[in-house]
Amino acid sequence: MKVTGYKYTNEQAAIDARESCDTYYGIPVSPDDITQNWVEYQEASLNTPIFWYIRYDDSLNVVLGTPETFDVETPPFP
């Protein structure tokens, strides 16, 4: 399926992008908070080659820039 977001060729790059968002939005407010990240990255494990991505959200433009659209393979539906 088509996903709009930010695509990374290695996991560390996705982690760094996530941390940039956390820093920008001040997450977590407290170490004991449930909320530990502003946004999460996903692994496109069914794609070849595997890549990592963050789905687009309006709040991410200011941190991660302009998103792109790419294909993510999904398991077959029953």
Added chain:
Amino acid sequence: MYYGLLGLAGKVSAPSFTGILDTYTGAAVAYSAARRLSSSYTGALIRVRRSSDNTEQDIGYDGSNVLDESALTTFVGANNGFVVKWYDQSGNSNHAVQSTAANQPQIVTSGTVNTQAGLSAGKPCLTFDDTNDFFDLTSLVTTANYTAFVAQKRTSGSTSSQWISQKTSGSGTRPYAAILYNTTGTFFMSTYNSSTQITSTNSTTNYILLTSRWGSTQNIYINNSAITTSTGTDSNSGTGFDVIGRRGPTEFSGVTNTEIILYSSDKLSDLTGISNNINTFYSIY
């Protein structure tokens, strides 16, 4: 404020309360955004993050044993509120949690508590977008059989999805799913075998109250009426349930939901009683 009875010792005691789980015992997990479900449960119903400064606070029930909306709107103010933790009222402490801000379902919009016309009779409900909102359960509900009662409406569906399910590892294996949706609005429950799928077609037009059962026999009931049943051999690779609102990494459920009660047993004999209890509170049908 509690309006209690004056006891013999002169103390004011809270009026007696009987929740749905007091009558229909044995739930594996039970979540409600709107009401207390058990007299044994005395904790918060939800934990909320407010958009103004991202701080979090538990929100409990009031003297009527319903969500303390006053406390909720006081905390959130004129901003948005998102549920970070949906407390399990079954006594098993299997809370539903979302630690990523972007993935948290919403309960307050611009200072107003979310409701769904026809579903919750003005009572609070969680709004799950079909982009990235979901909850992880604290632990896997390990079960091969279940009965799930869900009060919700599907509001959008850009992708197929599963509502109560087991996370995949990304390998493409099929998990359990108490409810699945496809993009055309059909909702159904299913085993791995397509030959034993059972379907219904009114998920996008009706407010639904659904119960389903796993095992050699599967059933769908909507608003206490039997829709379909099927018997087949389960070759599903799942072992239980540990996620609400998503199927795999890319497919999410656009729904408004106010209550989920899942039994790891056959509760069809209590179908009418449980359905009536939920309907009496929410006026769904």
